[in-house]
Amino acid sequence: MRNRVERLSQKIASLRWFLVELVVYAIFVVGYFFLVLHLLGDWLKQVFDENKNFYALVALALIIVQGVTLEVVTSALLRMIRRKVR
Amino acid sequence: MDFPISGTHIHPLYLMGIGFVVGILGGFFGVGGSFLAGPALFAAGVPMNFVVGTDLAHIVGKSIVAAKKHRVLGNVDIKLGMIMVSGTIAGVETGAQLIQYLKRQANVDAVVGIGFICVLVSISAFIGWESWQTLKMEKKRDTRKSSTGLTRPQPVPSRFRRYLKSSRDAAVRVKRDESIIAHIPQRIHHLQLPPMVRLPNSGIARISLWTILGVAFVGGVFSGFLGGGAGYIRMPSMVYLLGVPTHVAVGTDLFEIVISASYGTLTHAVKGNVDILLALVMHTGAAIGAQIGATLTEYFHGTRIRLAFVPLPLIGAGVVIYSLVTGHHFK
Numbered sequence: 001m002r003n004r005v006e007r008l009s010q011k012i013a014s015l016r017w018f019l020v021e022l023v024v025y026a027i028f029v030v031g032y033f034f035l036v037l038h039l040l041g042d043w044l045k046q047v048f049d050e051n052k053n054f055y056a057l058v059a060l061a062l063i064i065v066q067g068v069t070l071e072v073v074t075s076a077l078l079r080m081i082r083r084k085v086r
Numbered sequence: 087m088d089f090p091i092s093g094t095h096i097h098p099l100y101l102m103g104i105g106f107v108v109g110i111l112g113g114f115f116g117v118g119g120s121f122l123a124g125p126a127l128f129a130a131g132v133p134m135n136f137v138v139g140t141d142l143a144h145i146v147g148k149s150i151v152a153a154k155k156h157r158v159l160g161n162v163d164i165k166l167g168m169i170m171v172s173g174t175i176a177g178v179e180t181g182a183q184l185i186q187y188l189k190r191q192a193n194v195d196a197v198v199g200i201g202f203i204c205v206l207v208s209i210s211a212f213i214g215w216e217s218w219q220t221l222k223m224e225k226k227r228d229t230r231k232s233s234t235g236l237t238r239p240q241p242v243p244s245r246f247r248r249y250l251k252s253s254r255d256a257a258v259r260v261k262r263d264e265s266i267i268a269h270i271p272q273r274i275h276h277l278q279l280p281p282m283v284r285l286p287n288s289g290i291a292r293i294s295l296w297t298i299l300g301v302a303f304v305g306g307v308f309s310g311f312l313g314g315g316a317g318y319i320r321m322p323s324m325v326y327l328l329g330v331p332t333h334v335a336v337g338t339d340l341f342e343i344v345i346s347a348s349y350g351t352l353t354h355a356v357k358g359n360v361d362i363l364l365a366l367v368m369h370t371g372a373a374i375g376a377q378i379g380a381t382l383t384e385y386f387h388g389t390r391i392r393l394a395f396v397p398l399p400l401i402g403a404g405v406v407i408y409s410l411v412t413g414h415h416f417k
Contacts, residue, residue: 025374037363041089041090044091044362044363052356052357052358055360055362058362059355059362059365060143060348063147063366064147066366067148067149067150067369070369071150071377075155075377
């Protein structure tokens with residue numbers, strides 16, 4: 001019975017920190033939209049119209065860089081949750 | 087939010103939501119999720135040529151996140167993934183060329199489509215039956231153990247011992263799996279068709295290189311026919327034919343998707359079919375979903391992951407039925 005209560009409280013704490021993570025992540029993403037994607041839009045459209053080969057390389061580089069960066073950010077946030085839960 | 091490249095106006099939360107759901111599926115099952123993201127983008131008014139290329143670009147970013155997470159969990163066999171990439175790319179090109187050739191000859195959409203529906207439904211039924219039977223077998227064995235008091239751990243086969251000793255965290259790195267049809271991959275491992283390769287991260291002592299290339303090629307042909315990564319074919323093939331443990335199959339499939347989807351993104355972007363801004367916004371949702379999906383695999387046994395996988399080929403079949411009925415193709 002005591003184990004069950006402990007497990008339940010751990011789950012609630014985990015959920016609470018997950019929600020905190022989502023809020024922190026949302027703030028990051030909104031900032032990212034305004035700062036990076038908004039400024040990049042016109043330049044990317046210009047590259048798309050003028051040179052498709054260069055656009056292909058830029059597109060791949062952007063998604064890889066974002067993939068790696070967001071992986072680092074989300075991993076750090078998930079690590080933070082686990083530490084708080086423990 | 088305006089997306090000038092594809093000339094569309096879509097709310098970023100919608101894109102992030104699609105990315106999040108597809109990210110969870112990708113992280114948990116090791117699939118690209120194009121069967122879900124493709125129709126969702128099309129429904130939002132994205133032109134069909136942009137749907138395919140943009141989806142591939144978003145898959146690259148999402149799979150990087152999930153594959154890296156799986157690598158930390160010891161679920162990625164890089165050697166196997168690298169071998170499979172060459173087979174997949176050859177298969178994708180063959181599939182795409184074949185379908186073009188068949189289309190020039192006659193109207194084969196219905197024949198090919200119905201063929202694929204049969205294959206996908208059969209895969210789904212087979213995985214459902216196999217994982218259900220394996221679960222029953224495990225349950226029966228556990229009941230017998232508890233009634234007789236048997237708790238002795240299973241001995242580690244000798245061929246794994248050297249690898250286990252050299253491994254820093256052997257318990258995590260080799261996740262062995264159970265299946266009632268384990269004799270099929272064992273027979274395939276005995277096929278002596280040189281060159282033979284060792285895959286210690288997947289717990290495979292010796293396997294013919296041609297078997298791996300063959301499995302990857304077939305997955306690639308499906309991908310060339312249907313579009314997307316065809317992970318719903320490749321992941322079960324790795325488990326049931328190559329004998330790769332389910333967790334490792336999920337992680338390795340994701341690693342392979344990173345490379346093959348990068349190739350697809352480049353070729354589609356050169357043809358002007360990629361709106362990278364759309365992909366970047368979708369990926370912000372997918373990044374967190376992929377982390378959650380990959381982490382969830384820690385809490386599920388391989389058999390249960392396979393059982394949960396059953397609806398995915400059925401969704402693939404649904405996409406083919408939709409294409410046949412409406413004439414819209416997601417490729």
